[in-house]
Amino acid sequence: AAMEVPLSHGLASRAAALATGYLCYRRGSPGRGLALRSLRRARREDIDDVGHKYYLELELEDVLDKDNTVNCTAEVLYHLGNKNTAPNVQFTLEGELKNTDEADNIFYNRIKSLEKELVAENIPDSHGNVPPEMEPIRLLAWVASGYVIWQNSTENTKFQLAQIKYVKQVKRSDEYLEFDYMILLHDMVSQEIIPWQMTVLWHPQHGVQVTQDSRQPKHA
Amino acid sequence: TSTMKLILIFSALFGASLCLETFVGHQILRIKTRNEEEVKQLQLLESLEHLELDFWINPSTAAVPVDLRIPANNVQAVKAFLESHGIEYSILIEDLQVVLDKEKEDMAYNQQMERSSNSFNYGTYHTLDSIYTELDHLASEYSNLVSKLQIGQSYEKRPLYVLKFSTGGSNRPAIWLDAGIHSREWVTQASAIWIAKKIASDYGNDPSITSLLNKMDIFLLTVSNPDGYVFTHTTNRMWRKTRSRNPGSVCVGVDPNRNWDAGFGGPGASSNPCSDSYRGPSANSEVEVRSVVNFIKNHGNIRAFLTLHSYSQLLMYPYGYKCTPPADYAELDALGRAAASSLRSLYGTAFTVGSICTTIYQASGGSIDWSYDNGIKYSFAFELRDTGRYGFVLPASQIIPTAEETWLGLKKIMEHVRDNPY
Numbered sequence: 061a062a063m064e065v066p067l068s069h070g071l072a073s074r075a076a077a078l079a080t081g082y083l084c085y086r087r088g089s090p091g092r093g094l095a096l097r098s099l100r101r102a103r104r105e106d107i108d109d110v111g112h113k114y115y116l117e118l119e120l121e122d123v124l125d126k127d128n129t130v131n132c133t134a135e136v137l138y139h140l141g142n143k144n145t146a147p148n149v150q151f152t153l154e155g156e157l158k159n160t161d162e163a164d165n166i167f168y169n170r171i172k173s174l175e176k177e178l179v180a181e182n183i184p185d186s187h188g189n190v191p192p193e194m195e196p197i198r199l200l201a202w203v204a205s206g207y208v209i210w211q212n213s214t215e216n217t218k219f220q221l222a223q224i225k226y227v228k229q230v231k232r233s234d235e236y237l238e239f240d241y242m243i244l245l246h247d248m249v250s251q252e253i254i255p256w257q258m259t260v261l262w263h264p265q266h267g268v269q270v271t272q273d274s275r276q277p278k279h280a
Numbered sequence: 281t282s283t284m285k286l287i288l289i290f291s292a293l294f295g296a297s298l299c300l301e302t303f304v305g306h307q308i309l310r311i312k313t314r315n316e317e318e319v320k321q322l323q324l325l326e327s328l329e330h331l332e333l334d335f336w337i338n339p340s341t342a343a344v345p346v347d348l349r350i351p352a353n354n355v356q357a358v359k360a361f362l363e364s365h366g367i368e369y370s371i372l373i374e375d376l377q378v379v380l381d382k383e384k385e386d387m388a389y390n391q392q393m394e395r396s397s398n399s400f401n402y403g404t405y406h407t408l409d410s411i412y413t414e415l416d417h418l419a420s421e422y423s424n425l426v427s428k429l430q431i432g433q434s435y436e437k438r439p440l441y442v443l444k445f446s447t448g449g450s451n452r453p454a455i456w457l458d459a460g461i462h463s464r465e466w467v468t469q470a471s472a473i474w475i476a477k478k479i480a481s482d483y484g485n486d487p488s489i490t491s492l493l494n495k496m497d498i499f500l501l502t503v504s505n506p507d508g509y510v511f512t513h514t515t516n517r518m519w520r521k522t523r524s525r526n527p528g529s530v531c532v533g534v535d536p537n538r539n540w541d542a543g544f545g546g547p548g549a550s551s552n553p554c555s556d557s558y559r560g561p562s563a564n565s566e567v568e569v570r571s572v573v574n575f576i577k578n579h580g581n582i583r584a585f586l587t588l589h590s591y592s593q594l595l596m597y598p599y600g601y602k603c604t605p606p607a608d609y610a611e612l613d614a615l616g617r618a619a620a621s622s623l624r625s626l627y628g629t630a631f632t633v634g635s636i637c638t639t640i641y642q643a644s645g646g647s648i649d650w651s652y653d654n655g656i657k658y659s660f661a662f663e664l665r666d667t668g669r670y671g672f673v674l675p676a677s678q679i680i681p682t683a684e685e686t687w688l689g690l691k692k693i694m695e696h697v698r699d700n701p702y
Contacts, residue, residue, distance in 0.1 A: 068634040070641055077668070095669055098630065123669060186517045187405050188675030220668035222518065226345065228312075242344060244518060246671055248592065249641050251535070251556045253518045257344075276341075278554070279516075 062103040062115055072102035074218045074249070075114040079134040081209035081219070082149040083120070088203030088268060090167045090196035091160030093123035100131075111140040112215060122158060123199065130155050138215050146211045164264040167196040171237055177229040178239075184223065197227055200268065201241050204260040207270040208245065222246040222253060236261045242276070254278065303376035305352025311362065311369045313342045318367050322346055325361060333358070349376065402474045402683070404676045405466055408438070408510050411473055411503060415441055422480040425493070431501075432571025435524045438506040440571050443476055445483075445498040453581050453701065455694055456656075458501040458572070459588040461536050461647070462520045463508025464672045467664050467682050468588040472502040474683035475690070488691065492698045496583070499575075505536055505568055518672065522566050526553035534560035537589075539569045542649035543601025548642040559645050569647075576651070584658035584697045585651035586690060591671050592640070592663040593631045595620050595689065598652040600636030601644040608657055609635075615696050616660065623689035627681055629665065631689070636661065658697050662686060 065072045080096040088094060100117040107113055114136040122128035130153055137148040171178060183198050184190045190198055205221040213219060222244040230238040238261050245254045255276035261269040313319050322339035325331070331354045336347035350358050362369050373379055400406075400414045419428045425445055432440045446452065459472035479498060482489040492498075503509055507523040521533030531554035538549035541563035549559035564570045576582050597612040599605075606612065616633040623631055636643060640663075648659040665674055665682045674682070 066634075066638070068632045068639050070639055073632075096667065184670060184673045184675070186512075186673060188670050188673045188678075220671055222671050223673060228345075246518075250550075251520060253556065257341075276344075 062105040062113070065102040065104050065114075067099050067102060069102070070218075070249075071104070071215060072099060072114070072116075074213075074215060075102065075136045075138075076116055076118055077218050077220070078147060078210065078213045079114075079116055079118065079132075079136050079149055079151060080120065081206035081213070083132065083134070083151050083153075083206070084203055085206030085210060085268065085270075086151075087153075087157060088199070088206065089160055089164050089264070090200045090203075090262065091124070091163030092157065093199040093202045094120045094157075095123050097121040097129055107137075109140065111138050113137045123202070124195075125158065128158055130157060143214070147213055149210065161264065163196075168237065168264050171229065174229070177231055179226075179228050180224075181226045182223065183227070197239070198224065200239065200260060200262060201227070201243055203268045204241065204258055204270050205243055205245065205256075207268075208243075208256055208258060208273050211273075212275075216249055218248040220246050220248065225255065230259075236263050236266070252278070303349075303380060305355070306376040307350050307352075307355050307371060308336070308373035308376060309348050309350065309358070309362075309369045310372045311339075311346040311348060311367060313339065313346065313367065315342050318342065318365070321365050321367060325358070331358065347372065400473075400477075402470070402477065403680050405470055405679070406473075407513055408503060408506050411469065412439075412441065414473055415443060415476075415502065418443065418476055418480055422483075425483055426476075426480050431575045432567060434505070434507045434568055435522055435566070436507045436510075438510070440501065440504070440506065440568065442575070443500045443502070445479055445493060445500070447483075447493050449497075451579070451581050452495065452497045453583045454497040454499055454579065455584040455586065455697060456499050456501075456576060456582050456651075457586045457588070457690070458504045458647075460502065460509060461504040461568075461587065462589060463505045463512045464518050464520050465588075465590040465664075466512070466672065467590045467674045467679060469503050469509065470676075470679045471588060471664065471683035471686055472500060474680060475687055476500055476502060478683075478687055488695055492694055496698060498694075499579075499582075501572065504572070507568075508533070520556050521558065522568055524560075524566060526558075526561075529553040531558075534558050534566050536566050536569050537647055538643065538645040539563060539566045540573070540645050540647050540650035542646060542653055543599075543644040546601050546642075546644035548600065548644045557643075563645065572647075573650070576654075576656075582651075582656055583702070584660075584693065585648060585656045586659075586693065587647055587661050588664060588686070589661060590664040590674065591666055591668065593629060593665060593667050594639055594661075594663040595623075595631045595633045596636045596639055596648075596661045596663070598635060598649045598659055600642065600646040600649050603635075603637040603642060605635065606652060612658075612660075615658070615693060618696075619660075619689040619692040622692040623685045626685040626688055629685050631662075657702060658693060660693060662689065 076099045084094045097119040103115040105113045116134045118132045132153050134151040139145045201224050209219040226242040228240045241258050258273040259271045319339045332351050334349040339346045419426045427444045429442045430439045459468040511519045521535050535557045538559040544563040550557045595616045620631040620633050648661045652659040
């Protein structure tokens with residue numbers, strides 16, 4: 061049976077962060093990033109020989125338009141023992157997300173028409189600045205990091221994207237945009253900053269894909 | 281003129297004799313390797329010591345660009361090597377000395393501007409030197425209320441400065457507030473200096489603060505970990521720990537908030553020097569921690585211990601090292617909720633209230649556990665904005681709103697301490 065978890069409890073906030081990351085990956089784009097506004101309810105169930113399952117009620121907000129919120133229910137299952145299996149996440153959004161076709165297409169065409177491949181670093185910079193033209197690049201990383209976070213989360217981690225150290229566009233002959241990112245993930249539980257490389261593919265009609273990713277060694 | 285020439289020759293000789301290092305003509309190249317073969321070529325280059333190459337980013341994998349400083353006389357040779365192997369590079373900096381000179385000029389100009397106009401910009405992030413200069417400003421502008429004390433020095437011998445807010449008396453009951461124990465949490469040092477100004481200017485104007493300072497003192501440590509803070513400016517923005525050397529390890533630093541004598545060695549801290557939550561070889565091994573412990577013990581009349589961290593928007597009370605509630609749980613929880621409510625009243629920023637252990641994680645060796653177990657009942661830790669959108673790199677535009685709302689929360693706690701002597 062599922063038991064109520066106090067909203068202030070660390071375990072509930074970790075499951076909520078994971079669910080949000082997964083959701084953002086599935087529904088995000090360079091024109092839409094989703095973040096957790098608040099956790100409304102959390103219940104937890106220990107399933108013998110399977111794992112721990114969380115039932116969550118979340119309120120999410122559009123990162124570019126804070127007043128735009130949407131409610132969501134999610135189920136997160138952390139598998140017992142096997143560290144190589146990503147947690148299971150299922151969600152239902154209550155209501156519509158804002159349509160970002162126009163912003164996505166503008167960004168898509170802008171990048172497609174660049175003569176030299178886009179290269180950038182330190183987004184945001186030390187002072188938290190993000191140049192406006194880099195915002196979609198940043199959101200794309202935010203969305204893609206949701207995949208990495210989902211794949212690598214356990215009940216003992218709480219990951220957030222801390223910073224983009226470096227991004228380089230890789231020109232393709234097909235219709236996709238490809239970016240090679242080096243990001244820093246912050247794990248709130250261990251407090252470690254973990255460099256992570258990810259190759260991200262995107263097309264307005266085909267969503268965001270992480271085709272390759274690898275954890276990098278930490279500098280001493 | 282010949283006099284000019286003589287001056288130039290003498291300065292060059294003088295400079296050479298003092299072994300002043302210049303970077304005239306040094307170039308910084310960014311090398312984009314495309315495959316493992318090219319990475320190997322760079323590692324070969326790295327091994328040629330006579331070239332005196334300084335890799336800012338070392339060649340390791342093809343995905344990561346390599347940044348390299350080359351002394352002026354070797355620039356052409358290195359470029360020829362790269363070109364002959366078809367390795368792509370771009371020139372990040374044509375002449376490093378020019379960049380350094382400009383940077384020095386800019387900083388000197390900014391310092392001049394701050395000195396002459398006497399206006400410290402609270403809405404931006406500052407270097408350690410700039411914060412320390414402002415501490416002196418405040419102590420001099422509000423000399424009847426504010427004085428600056430040195431309670432010790434950091435591992436790298438930087439002073440640890442505390443501002444004392446006092447209207448007199450002798451060893452009055454006092455409130456301790458610190459910020460920046462984890463150096464990457466920049467909004468905390470920035471908020472602390474704003475709060476210092478706020479307290480100083482509110483005395484005599486705000487009835488609550490006036491009555492508080494008529495009875496109690498406030499001690500404010502704006503930068504608890506100056507070595508780490510400097511490191512976040514010069515080298516690694518994400519640095520958290522102190523900068524102490526760990527014998528037998530290449531890894532530097534101890535997590536100063538796992539180093540206090542409270543459940544030290546227990547779960548929730550690492551024994552690995554390379555970890556960001558390394559507890560250190562023993563409790564109070566870090567001089568930054570020891571200095572505060574000694575100050576508080578010697579003072580003997582501290583009634584509240586408040587510490588600022590970021591990020592997550594949490595307001596927490598003990599314990600971290602164990603998950604059982606403190607004896608004063610009911611009062612601390614109620615006070616925490618009242619403080620969070622005051623904080624929220626300004627901009628709607630929501631803070632979660634609870635003990636460290638249940639709210640984030642079990643963590644041993646933390647400061648508020650130590651203060652609580654040493655008789656300081658009102659021990660709270662704040663995690664300021666935001667909840668992860670920017671995390672540690674919170675935009676400067678949020679400094680003042682964060683400081684303003686945090687101050688309301690702190691004030692609520694301080695008023696309760698004032699009104700509930702124990």
